[in-house]
Amino acid sequence: MGNFFSGYVDIRRVETSGASSRTVKQENLQHNVQGVTASHNMAKTDAGQMEKYREKINKVGHKYGIDPALIAAIISRESRAGNVLHDGWGDYDSKRGTYNAWGLMQVDVNPNGGGHTARGGWDSEEHLCQATEILVHFIKIIREKFPNWSAEQQLKGGIAAYNAGDRNVHSYCKVDEYTRGGDYSNDIVARGHWYKKRGGF
Structure with missing residues (x-):
């Protein structure tokens, strides 16, 4: 793959x-602080x-x-920068008695979900490469599925697909309809704004 x-x-x-009110509640934030x-x-x-x-x-x-x-x-949304992981694992499935996702970016290893085989340590460059490759894959699918969307819209759709799968992205106005919390791409984009403007990335 090329440089960019x-x-x-x-x-x-x-x-x-x-962020949606559901995500705010899940993260135990003040209810008057949303979006x-x-x-x-x-x-x-x-x-930090x-x-x-x-x-x-x-x-x-x-x-x-x-x-x-x-x-x-x-990384912030999926694992709170690693703070909520259990030996690198997250998204515990009580029915199966196993964890569904691996690493900082939570690569889906559930055979009934993403079905990926985890690569590298939970906080390794190899893991970040695998997860980013998955993200790029979904952005490409969304670009092909919605060629008339702007590049910014396609990116947001790819982020939603990273969480919910490309089959669950049907329109831009409801891009997060099937994502966890109903806000996945919107929350991540907003966190990305902060990391770009304030976090120095």
């Missing part, structure tokens, strides 16, 4: 409504821990042409 993925856009140019402000607060909370991964995030972002601020935002 052709779908690369500045995360700051992507519109967002931020973009809530997303920014969560990104800021994870900023994120510093451990800055070099790897920047390296992987530039390798695949994905804004490093976006990678940091996904």
